[in-house]
Amino acid sequence: MKREESTLNAASAGGGDARPVEGDVGLRAAEACVREVSSQIVEIVSDSGEGAQTAGQLFGTVCAKMGNGIWTVEIIPAEIEPPSRSRAGASGIRIRFGTDPVTNMGDGADAVVALNEQVLYSRIDQGGLRPGTLLLIDQKWASSPDPRIAKAYEKAVEDFYQRGYDVRQIPIEEQTATFTDDPHRGKNMWVAGLLCALYSRDLDIALDEVQKVFERRRKGREVIARNHEILRGGYAWGLENLDTRFDVPSRPRTESMVVMNGNAAIATGSMAAGIELCSMYPITPATSASHYLAADFHKVGGFVHQAEDEIAALGFAIGASYAGKTALSITSGPGMALKTELVGLASMAEIPLVIVDVQRGGPATGLPTKVEQGDLLCSLFGQPGDAPKIVMAPSSIEECFHFMITARKLAESFRMPVLVLSDANLATGQAPFPRPEPSEEWLSPPVDQSRWPDGVPAYAWDSQTGLSERPVPGQIGGAYVLTGLAHDEHSRVAYESAINQRGIRMRSRKLAALQKTLRPPQIHGDEEGDLLVVGWGSTRGAIEEAVDRIRRDGSAVSSMCLRFLSPMEPGLKQIFGRFRRVMTVEINYSDDPADPLIDDETRRYAQLAWLLRSRTLVDVDCWSKVPGQPLPPGVIEAAIRERLEGVK
């Protein structure tokens, strides 16, 4: 029995043998078979600071370079250095890669490398594994001088067998120690090498990536050489000792691709949009977007201002926008809450502005590092009074890039704030997409300093569309005093009823004008059927995968993803009318209809469902959860199947 082998293996590893024991990992490479599979989900979990994410990103990049589709999800604890060997401190990364493009994190992992057994439990608790998951676990704990640790490890391994995982105890740290005096820091590279062997990755590409990773960190040749050696070590060990290996073939690719995470895409997109100022205050999980900008923004003449607080960050951006070019602020939920009043000012005084909200769990401090789609309603309705603004939500990392260009242009054309709702899933997930071909048209034009035409007021609202040209300081004849008070078209403070009504009507009209330029959303699946699943933002890939699985059974399910939330894309009511039921799937809270006291009068709906119900008067249902992690397609599939039962 495997279980006995494991015990044996642990005992002999404790003997301090320089050569690793192969007992548990079975056959030699010569006899190993390489199985071809179309996709795999692999995770690396460790204590914080052990480099699991670096190794995983490297592995993901290697896969992407080999032409595979990839999607990565980072597992980030809220603390920088949480206690080691604790479930809450689990840090890591999931890489899903396949022959075809990958759009979401998938269901249970096919393989998990765990640097200790406790962090693995956190993944088990999160539902990250499936029966039969290949576990590659560092066996060093079996020989821990602390008997409690050794015992905990032994007990856990036994438990893992019982849970039906395919457990392999691997001398990860011990092997790493043959290449470096500090195996604690080097073992992530050894793991990357091991995974390259397990999945038949191109070693040269991997070595090249190692070099890039350490060059980016400004490390010298010596460090790179040592890490090369460790990676080769893991690779060689894998080839020699793993009994089953896999290959995930790729399709030939013609177009040029880039790979990055959503926050890097937002940063790069901002640069391509010609944005020159990003004003921010540090907040998870938005901050890394500013890090990417801070590193390279100067190359396009841009500047990142770290303000003293979230309010000041937006005030600074508004000042810069008012005086010239549309500025950017990047934040997350708590920051959005603080910016509320200034967003209202930007709407009221028609200041173009782009605000990225990388959503995390709320309210208050909530789940700082975890995903949620909970900021939709506050984005639309967060201000007192009527404060129209544009709200968009990218549904992929590629869209994170392109939406920045659109957002900047819309902000200027419609002279209003544009909120881009990303989330923690997109922010840290990496995926390849066709390399954008930027053009000068994407960049903002130089600040207009020509003479302002005589007699044209600061808000010469077009009575049809509410649109107007904006004077910028420096334009002779354009001087006006911007105010957050009710004002007429000359920006003169005016409290008269008719003037207030007109100003608000004109600002609102702009949203209608934008809506008339939008196209109806595309439907994934048939144009009519039993059930339409509507989502927004980062859940698109998982929803579509779930829908595809259900459609294979012949069920009449389709899905739709909304990119514009304010204004909403046209034709929704007509589309909904072609389905017997409509439901949303979202990562935010809604009451479960089966809960106590919950009935038609008390049930609180998921955020998009609220909007769609009021917009279309269709009885839109919803299924939503706040698990603090992306929704796996299997979970969505189960939820949809349950609702389908109700339809039939």
Add this chain to the structure above:
Amino acid sequence: MYGLKTDWEEEGSDCRYFTLQHYEGITPRWCPGCGDLAVLTAVQRLCRDEQLPPEKTVFVSGIGCSSRFPHYMKTYGFHGLHGRALPVACGIRSRRPDLHVFVATGDGDCISIGAGHWVHAIHYNMKLVVMLLDNNVYGLTKNQTSPTSARGRKTNTHPRGGFFDPINPVQTTLGIANASFVAQTVDWNPPHLLATLKAAHEHPGLAFVRILQRCPHFATPDFEALQRDRSKLLLLTHPDGIELDDAAKATFEKQESHDPSDLNRARELAGLEDAVVLGLFYRNPDVDRYDLHTAEGVGTTRTDKLTAVQAELDRYRI
């Protein structure tokens, strides 16, 4: 009218001349006798004297009586939110080194709701003229205690008297790293007010000017006493300080020569309890200016930007 015409402007050439009228916005709606009116007059004179092009001049304010200031100027203006004038002004300055940016803020706006921004704006030291129009009271919302109200002063929120000694804006500002210009003046001495604002405008960095400003409606006895009893005022004089002609100087009973590079003495003077000190407490033109950093890259051509964006994308290429 015959004779020389002073109110003229030559279009489309560099030799435009601006008169006071070029800076006069709508008729002020401050109460008669409000000290803000005196400051407005001084500022319009400063703009005229310095010939600041109205289109290159921006007045930024928050909310409060004095924050109506931009409406009464005929330049660009930004009348924003309560407490947020300084971040907005810093943002305007950040990418527009060609603009003259002034901030009009009150004691509630700056010292209370915007206090965090006040500390950090001083720390950033961007080139701005910040005028703190300090009337020791909330006027617009009708007589509430301000952080600069005297202890025990009875207001609508503290009918039995305020609990605290006031915050001393000058002393506090002098305690913030990178403070580079700190002065104090009063609305009722036009020559000193104008001279102070002129020195502030010339300063390379953030010039913080606290202007003691009378509120005729919720009249503060402190200001009346200051006007009645000239011995309560101490004028700072120094060749490097605020320039005042002899006639104006002669109206001050008490004077002290103070070198504005002496930060320690400046802090002592700011803390004097038996006198209100007018003049330049501190000036250091060599403090690093954040706006010189924020403006780096302004004017980068689209071609250069596009090249950089292409290179950036190539970094992520696979």
